[in-house]
Amino acid sequence: MSAGALLVALRGATVGYGRRPLLGGVELSVRAGDFLGIVGPNGGGKTTVLRALLGALEPLAGRRELPAPLAVGYVPQRDLVDPIWPLTAEEVARMGRARLLRPGRRLGLADRETVREALARVGVGELADRPFRELSGGERQRTLIARALAAEPALLALDEPTNGMDPAGEEDVLELLDTLNRERGLAVVMVSHRLDVVARHAAALCYVDQARGLVRTGPADEMLEPEALAALFGRPVRLGGVVPAAAPAARGRP
């Protein structure tokens, strides 16, 4: 995948569930190497926009543009993954290979090696044989990221990946995402209700608030200008000490 190539886009999309539109006029594109944060209040429609972007939800109007088949690694909200299942961390991570294997085919040696590399890459290689349900919140999150990486994705999508984590665990996960984005040129799309957290890492932001019918996308540094923030939130907002992430070109990425 060449740097900057368009991976997926929503063009004038109306997104929602059933026949009920939540947000209209969504314009959003993700290119190779992007780090996009989808932010907004709880219940604001962030996950709906992400689902539409990934093709898990058909737009009610407008279209989803997909220039070439897209390998997606997805990390759901941790609460959606039921810890009752008797699976080891490695068995969870192996699920990432599902799209790459024909139905009914077993994992081969190369697949297992890729899974083990993904676990090691995110720092939980030594936990491979541990039951997923016995891992800490941060370890589970890393295992889910390893599962997403095992899919050999061009786009890594994460839904509230730092929810319920302590500040140190949160920073660990975000640094990992930064590294994957910088070193591998992996496109990252991250949903969060925490603008201050996302702003430190994402180079572009998409602000979503269905209650106000608002969808606004732009480079993080522009979106975080005091005037832009005031326009988004309808009142003066100050993000204490946040330095927006540099745009991809400024980071020296290819």
Place this chain on the structure above:
Amino acid sequence: MVLRRTVFVSAALTQLSTLGLVAAIAVEERLGVEVERAGVQLAVAVAFSVAGALLLSRLQAGRRLPSEAGVGIAWVIAGALAVLGASQLVHAAHDLGSMVFGSAVAVPTSELAFLAAVALGCAAVHALFVRELVLVSFDAETARAMGIRAGGWNAVLFLTLGLAIPPAARAIGALPTFAFLTLPAAAALLLAARLPRIFAVAAGLGAASAAIGYGLSWTAQLPTGATMVAVAGLALVPGAALRLLRG
């Protein structure tokens, strides 16, 4: 279904299967059919069960009702209609008890052969597609995001249930069928830690409790279906004791 936290789907499908059986017998009586056609009755029960399974596989939480409510509604309506239908039967009303609780002592060889064939077919589908079925059961959201047809695989899983339940319910009754879909799996989850071993232990416990319960019902002159269920319930004890000991 135990791990999916949807055990009552099995209960709803056994009720739907019983309703299909009652409907088939009622139609036979209305048409004045002299000799009961077990094959036709079973086919109608399978049709009811499969239709219910496909419907329940698509059940999603709405804005006002959780999906469990849909399962409960299917169970209770099917149960009530089966009782109402059976109350209108002239000749076969006495069969309702064995439909619900089962007899398991006078099952024709042809029905046993059909049950074995369906069970083997379903087990083969589960074994072949275990990776896909576990993924959509464990994390359907991620499966959909990865471009996997979660709804389709869900339907496959429910379809196997819908096919296997009617011949089992016809042979041993609705209650023992539901019990054997739940108790051995729950006991195995308490005893074993890894998924392949859990499947094996559940199958072994199911077979053992059926055999022991059957033998016990003969020697102690007890109702067969209920005895098998009670023995399957006892299979929970070692696992529960183990959990207690391990804290």
